[in-house]
Amino acid sequence: MVVGSPFLIINQERLLTGSKAGQEILAEEERQRDQLRAEARALDASFEAEERQLTEQRPTLPAEQFRRLSDAFDARVVEARRKQDERAGALAQEFDQRRRQFYARIAPILVTLMDRYQAKAIFDETSVLLADQSLNITAAVIAEIDARGAEPVPPDAPTPGEKTDGGD
Template sequence: MGSALRLIIVTLALFGASVSFAQDLRSPILTIDSDRFYRASDFGKRVLREIAAQTDALAEDNRLIEETLEAEELALTEQRADLPPEDFRALADAFDARVQSIREQREAENRAIANQLEENRDRFLNAAAPVLEAIMREAGAAVVLERRSVFISANAIDITDTAVERMNETLGDGVQTPD
């Protein structure tokens, strides 16, 4: 890239960084950091806190189950010398089946948490569409691009902070209050 083009890009970026959305940004292209948009919103913060609490509880439960299974396995191993092989095999098979069942249950609980996270993100993005469309109209934009997909841009076309503020006003943390 030529030095003149670099100078123009740097100048535009510096100028753009000083322009705020409140100063009636007019641009046909806007950018957004969708991950930050979600994580910085009140809704995203609440969901991520809830998911973290569920994940922590599941991890603690897994640790307790693991301790119990280790103790059972040790007791089973100690019985091996005193039991006929077919009796020991029956106990070992039952233990293995129980462990497999617990593993499947834990995997299902992990999938349920992941699904909950995805469903909440989808709910957020569906609620965000009218907010982002309004920002686009105000800016005279035709498109909002994912910031990570853009090689270089002026910071002035990034609407992430504005979008977070408006989503917080519109959706809040997403918890419905009884009427």
């Protein structure tokens, strides 16, 4: 590590994937994605069974009654898929919020390490075209996150600077 360098480099993604707090966030995201996928598979199976039943009833129903049942079925499928898409979008927003909170929470660690290395700026490795890897402090940041026992941020916690309902 170069002390006194004006610039340092980190890999933000590795901070998330390499730290215990980040791994907990990622594990929770995966659990929630798995739950949403399982619900979607169950819904699909239910609709497939209902579609088979409707198809079997078709020869015994008057055309108008079958059309009403078929249209109602189609409307339920479209609505269920719309709701699943909304839930997936909301989940993606929640994941993004958690990650922003994680990075906001580790900002003081980055400031501490900037001071320790007498740096003026930290760049993400993905934004740097070419650099001496001795400037990369990702491992040191991960070690500091884990040493401080940084807890994962709860999904409903406000981000720093975000107003809460505390009567401001």
